Amino acid sequence: MSLPPSFAARIPGPSGSLCALLALLLLMPPRALTNAGPSSHSTRELRCQCLSITPTIYPRMISNLEMIPAGPQCPKVELIATLKNGKEACLDPEAPLIKKIIQKILSSGKQNN
Secondary structure, three states: OOOOHHHHHHOOOOOHHHHHHHHHHHHOOHHHHOOOOOOOOOOOOOOOOOOOOOOOOOHHHEEEEEEEOOOOOOOOOEEEEEEOOOOEEEEOOOOHHHHHHHHHHHHHHHHHO
């Protein structure tokens, strides 16, 4: 079944701006369309996770510590601390206090084994 010629003439074709918008949406990465928030650790992005470093932190506030080694996603080692209040903070792995925290965690892990 085909449309009568008078009805088919009234249906507008895709405009240039609509085509450009669709092409732009197809070229955008899927992550760009989601809300900007803390990144999930289960999916690795090809960029550094830590954009800013927290200068000081109390060791007792840390509930979990995750180290992301340097690689193609980021040229530096990243240290992400999950705090007891649920927030995440990026730490400087070269800071003397952070090195002491890491040594303490490693030594307590050896004692438990």
